[in-house]
Amino acid sequence: RKEVEQDPGPFNVPEGATVAFNCTYSNSASQSFFWYRQDCRKEPKLLMSVYSSGNEDGRFTAQLNRASQYISLLIRDSKLSDSATYLCVVLFSSGTYKYIFGTGTRLKVLA
Amino acid sequence: DTEVTQTPKHLVMGMTNKKSLKCEQHMGHRAMYWYKQKAKKPPELMFVYSYEKLSINESVPSRFSPECPNSSLLNLHLHALQPEDSALYLCASSQTSGLQETQYFGPGTRLLVL
Numbered sequence: 254r255k256e257v258e259q260d261p262g263p264f265n266v267p268e269g270a271t272v273a274f275n276c277t278y279s280n281s282a283s284q285s286f287f288w289y290r291q292d293c294r295k296e297p298k299l300l301m302s303v304y305s306s307g308n309e310d311g312r313f314t315a316q317l318n319r320a321s322q323y324i325s326l327l328i329r330d331s332k333l334s335d336s337a338t339y340l341c342v343v344l345f346s347s348g349t350y351k352y353i354f355g356t357g358t359r360l361k362v363l364a
Numbered sequence: 365d366t367e368v369t370q371t372p373k374h375l376v377m378g379m380t381n382k383k384s385l386k387c388e389q390h391m392g393h394r395a396m397y398w399y400k401q402k403a404k405k406p407p408e409l410m411f412v413y414s415y416e417k418l419s420i421n422e423s424v425p426s427r428f429s430p431e432c433p434n435s436s437l438l439n440l441h442l443h444a445l446q447p448e449d450s451a452l453y454l455c456a457s458s459q460t461s462g463l464q465e466t467q468y469f470g471p472g473t474r475l476l477v478l
Contacts, residue, residue, distance in 0.1 A: 287466070296454055296469035297407065340406055344465075349419050352397075352467060354406035 256280055257343050257355040265361045270331045274358045276341030277323045285344040286317055286324050290337045291357065297340055300326075331362045367391075368470035370455050376476045379445060385473045387438040387455030396438040397467065398430060399454040407454055413438060414460070445477045 259276045266272050278286075286303035301308065303315040303324050314327040328335055341355035368389045377383050387396065395414050399407035412420035413432040421430075427449075429441040438455055452472045458465040 285465075296471050298469070299466050302466065349412070349414075350465075351409065351412075351420065354408075357406050 255356070256353045257341055259339075259341050259355040259358045261356055261358060263359040263361055265363055266331055267363050268331055268333060270362075271327065271329045272331055272360065273328075274326045274339055274341075274360075275323055276325070276355050277321075278341075278343045278353075279322070280343070280345050280353075281322065283322075283343045283345040284350075286315075287342040287344070288313075288315055288324075288326050289340040289342055289354075291340055292337045297354075300339070328360075331360075333362050333364060336360055336362045368455055368457055368468050370453075370470035370473050372473055373471065374474045374476075376478065377442065377445065378478055379447070381445075382441070382443045384442065385440040385453055385455075385475075387440075387457075387470055388436055389457040389468070389470075390436055391457065391468070392435075392459075393457035393468075394435060394460050395458045395465070396432065397456040397458075398438070398440050399456065401452040401454055401472070411440075442475075445475075447477050450475055450477045 257278050288300040289297040290300045291297040301310050303317045307316045312329045316325045338357040338359050340357045343353050371386045397412050398410040401407045409422050410424045411430045416432045427444050431439040452474050454472045455470040456467040458467045
């Protein structure tokens with residue numbers, strides 16, 4: 254079983270739609286969680302950190318469920334510019350801290 | 365300024381060549397990372413430097429040799445690579461290598477090994 258799993262998609266949604274991505278992680282020692290966005294042939298860029306209480310940044314909402322070991326990302330009112338790959342990233346400590354990337358979920362927002 | 369720079373942007377090398385990738389940040393970050401990313405795959409961690417000391421080596425073949433000359437610079441020396449080593453090599457940095465630390469990525473070096 255992979256340490257961090259995501260549905261690879263692609264998710265094709267119309268502009269204005271709401272779309273949700275889930276990510277599951279296997280290591281209960283995981284301590285910090287992030288969503289990164291990666292455009293084609295570009296580097297990953299931080300979208301948002303994910304906190305236990307859940308957090309919102311404009312059209313984006315992230316949730317963490319430690320008991321079930323999953324995190325989610327909700328995008329409301331999708332824009333064409335949201336088209337990208339969304340990477341779930343988990344930081345866990347096994348003596349040293351390591352970032353583990355999920356496989357990424359591709360989103361394509363259609364006009 | 366959250367900028368990590370990498371040079372070169374593109375590199376083509378033969379299997380007998382020796383080349384180096386360079387990464388630089390001036391954010392005062394004390395942790396720096398090398399990742400390898402193949403097409404349509406997530407980044408895979410190769411090395412972590414914390415306070416200029418190698419703290420993680422993810423069983424990377426010795427044809428990849430990292431070096432951290434100072435807190436702002438990170439190099440990756442390449443020698444006798446194989447065609448399957450062709451990939452995007454990403455450098456990242458974070459304040460430290462601890463909890464809740466955000467990593468900032470450079471634009472990457474796209475490497476082709478012939």
